[in-house]
Amino acid sequence: MPINLDTYLGVHAKALPLRSQRTEVIAANIANADTPGYRARDIDFKSALAAASNPNAPGQIKTTQARHISTTQVNGTPAGELKYRTPLAPALDGNTVDTQLEQAAFAENSVRYQATLSFLSSKFRGLLTAITGQ
């Protein structure tokens, strides 16, 4: 019975790049905490993961030609799932970065990233155990 690595690793292999992408987005928010007019962004993780794990789900626009523009992936990043944050108290200069909120989101995201890594790690260990038979 051949093992398909894609199905073996499950959702975690899809979640890891999304977590990394989200780290990047939140890092940009934190770097621009004092930039006038900057609007904080974030990834809608649930729909991004759904789009990444099932590109042929109903409602997803298919690309059948090389020059079609994909709605789910643009250069490996989720295109449609990047949203603007709704600010609790927008600043007078138009900046919508709430530093505390971004810090919390960053911490949460990095913990979840590490959790995904642990899941992947244990999957690999399981595979290794099966291979070596010990």
Added chain:
Amino acid sequence: MSSFKIFETAGTGMSAQSVRLNTTASNLANADSVSGDPNQVYKAKHPLFEAIRAGLGSNGVSNGVAVKGIYESDAPATARYEPGNPLADTNGYVYAPAVNTVEEMTNMISASRSYQNNVEVMNTAKEMMLATLRLGS
């Protein structure tokens, strides 16, 4: 690996905040640099931040922050009557720069907190990447 961009993003944030700290230091240092001519007096300097939008990821995530320029405050200098001051003009006035010390202090705290935030982001990103490298072991 795209996570390397986080270092760049946090790095631009750190350099922008250190420019802000620099201008704050300059403003505080010159808060009492009086002059006899209101046009010659020191003017408070403030950086102007701008999100970097060129050469970004496909979906317009900003890659960081840039200092667009440093503008000088055009608040008028405050005149002080100090006839004994050797710098005083013929009417006995010296002109002090319009530096708001309290505002500069809060600016300094804000800049240093933002700087620390970016350092934290960089540290966390580094730990995440190292954990990824150890994957499977």
